[in-house]
Amino acid sequence: xxxxxxxxxxxxxxxxxxxxxxxxxxxxxxxxxxxxxxxxxxxxxxxxxxxxxxxxxxxxxxxxxxxxxxxxxxxxxxxxxxxxxxxxxxxxxxxxxxxxxxxxxxxxxxxxxxxxxxxxxxxxxxxxxxxxxxxxxxxxxxxxxxxxxxxxxxxxxxxxxxxxxxxxxxxxxxxxxxxxxxxxxxxxxxxxxxxxxxxxxxxxxxxxxxxxxxxxxxxxxxxxxxxxxxxxxxxxxxxxxxxxxxxxxxxxxxxxxxxxxxxxxxxxxxxxxxxxxxxxxxx
Amino acid sequence: xxxxxxxxxxxxxxxxxxxxxxxxxxxxxxxxxxxxxxxxxxxxxxxxxxxxxxxxxxxxxxxxxxxxxxxxxxxxxxxxxxxxxxxxxxxxx
Numbered sequence: 001x002x003x004x005x006x007x008x009x010x011x012x013x014x015x016x017x018x019x020x021x022x023x024x025x026x027x028x029x030x031x032x033x034x035x036x037x038x039x040x041x042x043x044x045x046x047x048x049x050x051x052x053x054x055x056x057x058x059x060x061x062x063x064x065x066x067x068x069x070x071x072x073x074x075x076x077x078x079x080x081x082x083x084x085x086x087x088x089x090x091x092x093x094x095x096x097x098x099x100x101x102x103x104x105x106x107x108x109x110x111x112x113x114x115x116x117x118x119x120x121x122x123x124x125x126x127x128x129x130x131x132x133x134x135x136x137x138x139x140x141x142x143x144x145x146x147x148x149x150x151x152x153x154x155x156x157x158x159x160x161x162x163x164x165x166x167x168x169x170x171x172x173x174x175x176x177x178x179x180x181x182x183x184x185x186x187x188x189x190x191x192x193x194x195x196x197x198x199x200x201x202x203x204x205x206x207x208x209x210x211x212x213x214x215x216x217x218x219x220x221x222x223x224x225x226x227x228x229x230x231x232x233x234x235x236x237x238x239x240x241x242x243x244x245x246x247x248x249x250x251x252x253x254x255x256x257x258x259x260x261x262x263x264x265x266x267x268x269x270x271x272x273x274x275x276x277x278x279x280x281x282x283x
Numbered sequence: 284x285x286x287x288x289x290x291x292x293x294x295x296x297x298x299x300x301x302x303x304x305x306x307x308x309x310x311x312x313x314x315x316x317x318x319x320x321x322x323x324x325x326x327x328x329x330x331x332x333x334x335x336x337x338x339x340x341x342x343x344x345x346x347x348x349x350x351x352x353x354x355x356x357x358x359x360x361x362x363x364x365x366x367x368x369x370x371x372x373x374x375x376x
Contacts (some may be wrong), residue, residue, distance in 0.1 A: 263341070267337070270284075
């Protein structure tokens with residue numbers, strides 16, 4: 001009975017640690033969310049993703065995140081760096097930080113400031129271990145209906161087909177092919193600290209101006225399926241998709257205006273047709 | 284839109300910019316994502332054609348001019364020239 005009581009007490013004490021594991025180093029956090037094993041079976045997709053901006057979701061946005069830390073938190077709010085507030089940025093730029101300890105959050109904030117202000121390449125290299133990788137999209141962020149369908153199951157990967165894999169548990173997900181899945185981050189967003197943020201506002205325009213005018217394609221249709229773009233997710237930084245999303249015609253004519261005297265005049269008419277599923281430009 | 288003489292001197296220019304203007308609730312333009320609560324939408328809407336017209340009066344003695352229309356897209360530190368149209372205009376009879 002004494003042993004049973006001891007086991008029960010130990011188990012009870014251990015449960016919160018297991019259920020709410022927090023990581024104290026970037027390496028431990030990156031390991032817990034590692035996609036290294038994904039590439040052994042999904043090599044092509046992994047390489048596509050590696051060339052994408054999702055693979056650089058922290059290091060490509062360092063300036064904006066640093067401004068939030070230094071100006072927003074430091075000067076305007078006069079508040080110390082905390083997990084609650086840094087997750088305003090990181091819930092999209094590196095959602096795995098939900099499992100970081102407060103001390104790791106402070107370390108990451110320091111690295112971000114150092115990487116920008118001191119152009120510290122070592123700091124940038126550390127931060128590059130944090131990104132929106134396979135695990136984030138195919139597990140962490142996949143459930144947008146947690147109340148209906150429950151939270152994503154541990155060690156399970158959610159995809160459009162749900163095809164069984166010998167390497168991991170697989171579940172079919174309708175969410176992952178929907179625009180609202182992308183809209184979690186590419187839209188007006190209320191972060192965990194409850195204070196709205198206007199970082200990327202694409203999704204509102206997609207819903208109201210594109211779907212509202214009869215558009216039916218999803219983000220994935222243009223940014224993944226078309227031209228076999230796959231997991232490269234091209235956007236505002238790739239010329240080909242920018243041209244695809246905008247057609248332009250221009251008519252240039254020379255006339256002589258005659259408001260009392262002859263004035264050589266160029267008449268230029270330009271038509272710009274936004275063929276994207278959202279306003280342009282936008283993030 | 285730029286009009287130039289044969290020697291490359293700019294004799295008229297016109298520009299139209301499309302962007303979203305992030306605003307805070309005090310009505311001030313802000314750049315920080317945490318500060319922006321509303322957007323003034325000056326962008327190109329989807330599924331629509333936006334027309335722009337330029338009436339570029341040139342110096343009275345202009346005999347000919349080259350008119351160029353360029354559509355560029357700024358994305359962070361990058362600039363992409365997406366389209367360019369040029370036409371030589373002759374004003375001599």
